[in-house]
Amino acid sequence: MGLTGKLIAAIEFKAGGDVFHELIRHKPHQLSNITPGYIQGCDLHEGEYGHVGSIITWRYTHDGKEKTAKQVIHAINEEQKLVQFKTFEGDLMELYKTFLVTCHVETKNEIDLVTWTFEYEMLNDDVVEHPITPLSVAIDITKDIETHHAAKQTLN
Numbered sequence: 273m274g275l276t277g278k279l280i281a282a283i284e285f286k287a288g289g290d291v292f293h294e295l296i297r298h299k300p301h302q303l304s305n306i307t308p309g310y311i312q313g314c315d316l317h318e319g320e321y322g323h324v325g326s327i328i329t330w331r332y333t334h335d336g337k338e339k340t341a342k343q344v345i346h347a348i349n350e351e352q353k354l355v356q357f358k359t360f361e362g363d364l365m366e367l368y369k370t371f372l373v374t375c376h377v378e379t380k381n382e383i384d385l386v387t388w389t390f391e392y393e394m395l396n397d398d399v400v401e402h403p404i405t406p407l408s409v410a411i412d413i414t415k416d417i418e419t420h421h422a423a424k425q426t427l428n
Contacts, residue, residue, distance in 0.1 A: 274394030279407050282387040283414050287421035289377035289384035293353035296375055298322040307416035324348055339363040353377035369393040386414050
């Protein structure tokens, strides 16, 4: 059994938490247009975007290399603006036995915070690479989404 871990990052999101949640839940395939340096595509394999049990594959770049992650939408909570993805295939599974990504938006004092949580179990004791750089990428993607939507709001 490998080491288990949990990494959490929260970042202020000035373009509206509802906008972020709607994009992650219902329109993840649009992320490749918003942040093409990180995400090249999000393909639906089974079900519908935004529904528990649906299966998607992300095509993304990490550390300059093209990678994939096949995930099932594991949980959705509209009240918490939460979407949880359970990875079961792809490059992450070369290092991790389990890899769960949770993204949720919370509002405190009229400030929207996007929180990314990575819960994982290393494949074995020889793997010591915690997913710190993927978490940093998630933060950068959040910033790209904010910049994109702030620009759209300025045009309107």
